Structure formats: structure tokens, C-alpha cells
Amino acid sequence: MDDRDVASGMLGFHKSSACKKTTAYLECADPQIRRMIQQGAANCGEQAYEVWQYMNHRGYYQVPTMNEMTTNTVAHSYVTANTAQMGMLQPTPTNQRIADYRMMQ
Known part of the structure; x- marks a missing residue:
């Protein structure tokens, strides 16, 4: 031990x-x-x-890191309540980037 x-x-x-x-x-x-x-x-x-x-x-417990694209995708994947209208998201550059990222997967 x-x-x-x-x-x-x-x-x-x-x-x-x-x-x-x-x-x-x-x-x-x-x-x-x-x-x-x-x-x-x-x-x-x-x-x-x-x-x-x-x-x-x-050096017993290192912090895992994500690549920059993944970090940016996660950071920008949340939208504020005022951008949602009747359950549907407004088209924004952030939503388009998320859609583009998902298509690449």
C-alpha cells in the first residue's frame, strides 16, 4: 500500500x-x-x-482533456430559454454548428 x-x-x-x-x-x-x-x-x-x-x-490523477472542437461544441450546445419558441429552436449559428458536427460523426 x-x-x-x-x-x-x-x-x-x-x-x-x-x-x-x-x-x-x-x-x-x-x-x-x-x-x-x-x-x-x-x-x-x-x-x-x-x-x-x-x-x-x-501525477496520480490527471485531468482528462478534450480537443478544442469538442469543447466548443459542448460549450455552445446550450441555448437560452428566450431562443426557444413553442418547443422549437430558432435557427442560429450555434444550432447549425451542432448539426454539422453531428453529421460528421
């Missing part, structure tokens, strides 16, 4: 705990207990991020 194994375990536990606490506070009716659990979920998320930073710095 080495540092990578320990850090991976810590990261997994923090991520799992954040998810479980989020589910718990969404189901909680008491406002004080709800805030306490919500803060605990936020703390777990922050601790998971700190462990990830350590792992990334050591």
Missing part, C-alpha cells in the same frame, strides 16, 4: 460522503439539521478537491 492507494481511498470516501450527505439533506425536514448536513456535504466536497489537488500534483 503506497501514497497513491491511500489518497485514492480518501478521495473515494470524500466523494461518496458528499453524495450521501447531499441526498440526506434533500430529504431532511428540520431546517437546523438540514443546514448542518448541507455544510457537511460542502466540507466533504472541499476535502475531496484538496485530495484531488494532491493526487494531481503527484
Whole structure:
């Protein structure tokens, strides 16, 4: 067992705990207990991020990257509510780029 194994375990536990606490506070009716659990979920998320930073710095957990075209397609695939009319999207350059990208697939 080495540092990578320990850090991976810590990261997994923090991520799992954040998810479980989020589910718990969404189901909680008491406002004080709800805030306490919500803060605990936020703390777990922050601790998971700190462990990830350590792992990334050591080369244990690298950030995957997308090519620029994929990144642009994802970033521009969402349209605001005012561009939709009666369930149909207005023709825009963004919609055309998405259609063009899908045709290339």
C-alpha cells in the first residue's frame, strides 16, 4: 500500500460522503439539521478537491482533456430559454454548428 492507494481511498470516501450527505439533506425536514448536513456535504466536497489537488500534483490523477472542437461544441450546445419558441429552436449559428458536427460523426 503506497501514497497513491491511500489518497485514492480518501478521495473515494470524500466523494461518496458528499453524495450521501447531499441526498440526506434533500430529504431532511428540520431546517437546523438540514443546514448542518448541507455544510457537511460542502466540507466533504472541499476535502475531496484538496485530495484531488494532491493526487494531481503527484501525477496520480490527471485531468482528462478534450480537443478544442469538442469543447466548443459542448460549450455552445446550450441555448437560452428566450431562443426557444413553442418547443422549437430558432435557427442560429450555434444550432447549425451542432448539426454539422453531428453529421460528421
